[in-house]
Amino acid sequence: MNANQPVVPLDVPALAVHHVQKAFRDKRQRRLVNAVQDISVVVPRGEILGILGPNGSGKSTLIRMMATLLVPDTGSVEVFGLDVLKHRLEVRRLINRVSVEASFFKKLTAEENLAYATGLYGVPNRDAQRRARDILERLGLPSHKLKVPLEQLSRGQQQKVAIARALLTSPTLMLLDEPTTGLDPKSRREVQDFILEVRRTHDATIVISTHDMDEAERLCDRVAIINHGRFEAIDTPASLKARYGPTLESVFFTLIGEALEDALEDGV
Numbered sequence: 001m002n003a004n005q006p007v008v009p010l011d012v013p014a015l016a017v018h019h020v021q022k023a024f025r026d027k028r029q030r031r032l033v034n035a036v037q038d039i040s041v042v043v044p045r046g047e048i049l050g051i052l053g054p055n056g057s058g059k060s061t062l063i064r065m066m067a068t069l070l071v072p073d074t075g076s077v078e079v080f081g082l083d084v085l086k087h088r089l090e091v092r093r094l095i096n097r098v099s100v101e102a103s104f105f106k107k108l109t110a111e112e113n114l115a116y117a118t119g120l121y122g123v124p125n126r127d128a129q130r131r132a133r134d135i136l137e138r139l140g141l142p143s144h145k146l147k148v149p150l151e152q153l154s155r156g157q158q159q160k161v162a163i164a165r166a167l168l169t170s171p172t173l174m175l176l177d178e179p180t181t182g183l184d185p186k187s188r189r190e191v192q193d194f195i196l197e198v199r200r201t202h203d204a205t206i207v208i209s210t211h212d213m214d215e216a217e218r219l220c221d222r223v224a225i226i227n228h229g230r231f232e233a234i235d236t237p238a239s240l241k242a243r244y245g246p247t248l249e250s251v252f253f254t255l256i257g258e259a260l261e262d263a264l265e266d267g268v
């Protein structure tokens with residue numbers, strides 16, 4: 001924890017989302033798209049929550065609202081008890097969003113990117129450099145890779161650097177938007193292992209969106225199935241399977257299929 005980070009009480013949840021909604025105006029088709037509709041969820045500290053849903057179901061929109069990047073039309077989001085709109089700057093020090101196209105300086109090295117991030121987050125420099133070095137060591141990247149421009153690293157390696165960057169502040173809420181999309185199976189596994197290690201070794205709470213059922217099952221304490229901007233169900237993978245089907249994949253198709261049938265009945 002560094003001097004510039006807000007002090008957070010231990011007993012508040014890492015994230016509390018209350019009835020958020022977000023609609024976009026689709027200019028071409030001249031209609032309103034209800035990207036997120038009345039979603040509420042409380043994520044206790046230390047939990048890994050998965051958000052599983054088909055393309056266009058609202059995962060990124062929801063994560064962007066949690067990350068202070070989009071303002072909900074209605075409802076509210078609190079991060080460690082702080083309202084994201086009223087305390088945007090403090091909240092930004094407590095959250096880290098890792099997206100598929102991480103906003104890196106691709107011409108700079110991993111080391112340089114992390115140094116930049118530490119400056120941005122106001123972490124005292126020597127402390128930050130030591131932490132960055134520790135984290136990079138654990139990344140399992142060969143040390144010479146830390147000194148070449150990021151654009152010369154594979155996507156999996158870049159993704160690990162993105163997660164490492166998210167660890168420079170602590171305690172933290174990590175928002176991982178499809179962190180393993182486009183990675184080969186070995187890199188995917190390594191990034192997943194790294195996420196589990198981060199949760200174990202850091203005071204991290206993690207929200208992760210994914211299309212990958214195995215990943216959701218392997219990483220997440222609870223999984224929310226999202227469709228058309230609504231949570232169809234949210235529970236532990238074991239409880240979801242006990243209720244809806246033998247595998248998470250069958251749970252997914254049961255819930256998404258039922259939602260489709262309901263929508264057809266309603267004439268949507």
Ligand SMILES: Nc1ncnc2c1ncn2[C@@H]1O[C@H](COP(=O)(O)OP(=O)(O)OP(=O)(O)O)[C@@H](O)[C@H]1O
Nearest residue numbers: 024025026033035054055056057058059060061062
């Ligand atoms: N800026 C925007 N303007 C208009 N429509 C948008 C905008 N952002 C998202 N949408 C629409 O909102 C809906 C939800 O999009 P979102 O990106 O949140 O879905 P997603 O679940 O993250 O999808 P994917 O799995 O494909 O990444 C989609 O219909 C999308 O077209």
